[in-house]
Amino acid sequence: MSIRERLWVEADDDGARLDRWLTESLQDLGYDVSRSQVQDWLAEGRVRADRTRLKASDRVQAGEGYEVDIPDPEPIVLAGEDIPLNVVHEDDDVVVIDKPRGLVVHPAAGHWQGTLVNALIGRGTRLSSLGGDFRPGVVHRIDKDTSGLLVLAKSDRAYHSLAAQLRAHSVQREYLAIAHGRLTHDRGLIDAPIGRDPKNRQRMAVTEGGKPAITHFEVVERFERYTYLRLRLETGRTHQIRVHLAYTGHPLAGDPVYGPRHTLPIEGQALHAHTLGFVHPATQIWLSFTSPLPADMAGLLSRLRDRVL
Secondary structure: OEEEEEEEOOHHHOOOEHHHHHHHHHHHOOOOOOHHHHHHHHHHOOEEOOOOOOOOOOEOOOOOEEEEEEEOOOOOOOOOOOOOOOEEEEOOOEEEEEEOOOOOOOOEOOEOOOOHHHHHHHOOOOOOHHHOOOOOOEOOOOOOOOEEEEEEEOOHHHHHHHHHHHHOOOOEEEEEEEEEOOOOOOEEEEEOOEEEEOOEEEEEEEOOOOEOOEEEEEEEEEOOOEEEEEEEEOOOOOOHHHHHHHHOOOOEOOOOOOOOOOOOOOOOOOEEEEEEEEEOOOOOOEEEEEOOOOHHHHHHHHHHHOOOO
16 A cells, blocks of 8 residues: 655756655655665656656756656554663653663654663563553654753653743753864854754844744853853753754764764764753652763863864
8 A cells, every 4th residue: 555645846946856855745745764775765656757768966947847656665563672771760650761872762754763762661661651552751852963861751641741841941951061162252142043954954044034942051161173162951952952053153063964074073063952950740849850961072171272173
């Protein structure tokens, strides 16, 4: 069985690569597809147009129509896995994790296994189902290549409470980061709306029609070509700190998407969720947790102070 979608190329998309345009068009319709999946469908003949043969690198033209046969997804079972975790706090309602860099928070296209959620299920942790089939208990996330603290809901009341606190911007979320360049202001805020990048739907960007996004920053230490920062999120948009710093001309060191090619030697962006605070959903007591800087970032700072980098 499959679903057939008919897609038309608009004037703004004239000249785009076929595989990228198809991926972004299907994502706009709500399909959870990746570019590699679309490339497979092209190779399998699941995409048809007036042209007899289609290649991923073809360029689309305004007014063209394409038919895509989307296969039914194979059923996926959310399974527990034996993955070590640093559990900072756990009770009947919440579990706070200090996530290492490189670990994905929950299963999604391209990462159906080996995630933080799989690890929690593997250790027998019961999570609220309110986040969805593959996001149980997940009320907020940090990127795969960002390290540090996040909280997951074990009970439904905890999920509702934490989600409400996030909407009210009352959850304390502070990050430590190393950015390119020397910021001239000691402190300040970046108030710029964030939405999908109209030129690349896989990225986020500061856009006129984006959602409100505010990031507070404070300089901790300056180096010759880098700045060590403390940042506080007032809102929590996708890739917010990464996008905001790139927008100011000071992208995160090591950021593979928003940063420069020549950067500091670190696997992923130099960003660490350092402090997390919230009101406990059951006791109504304020809880606050702090995670020490990971070894990779601490090593970079040491080498910057020694002027080795």
